[in-house]
Amino acid sequence: MNKEEILAHLPYSKPFLFVDEILHIDENGSSGTFTFDKDLDFYKGHFKDHPVTPGVILTETMAQIGLVCLGIYLTGSAEGGVPGHVMLTSTAIDFMKPVFPGEKVKVVAEKVYFRFKKLNCTVQMLNDQHEVVCKGTIAGMVTNKMNG
């Protein structure tokens, strides 16, 4: 599968699509970028008068670029395979720096293992200054149908 086909298979749309571009993808990992539009709705409340991207959204962004794009690629590129759905099953993330409205981030994910339908990746997110803003591990089950 190429990058465009993977993007087309992502099951998200605005305001919950957190992938702008896939920079690289192969059987060992993926990388991509996303720019947090300053008008995203959650900035109104997180926090009052002090907008900062919520950690759960950073985690989701790493999951979409790392785990989900890679899961779709691995299943869709297998011989006779169909692009699967990825169900998030665990995350363990450390947060180092805040991400403010308008910032562009890059996510780099490396596959730890993909066995028995479970994909486990190490992920990290970098800001425009190439500083690590958060990193950790994310895992999910890659299935043939959504939620299952």
Next chain:
Amino acid sequence: MDRAELIARLTPIIATYAQDKDAVASINETTDFIKDLKINSANLVDVILDVEEEFDIEIDNLSMERMLNVSAAMEIIEDKLKTK
């Protein structure tokens, strides 16, 4: 390896992922990974990967699919150890 030793080596692996700690304390051959220990399907994969490492065996997809309780796990481990 006898069955008691096998269970003794399995228990710490299972305990890592089990949500129901009381069920771990009373683990026996009929214990079901999902119903009794409340292990989800993602952690069941981790149990199997840890079993592979602990016993230095490789578990195939078909075996994995029937490894849903302690007795099935023991049968599969014994079987794989024989053909190693």
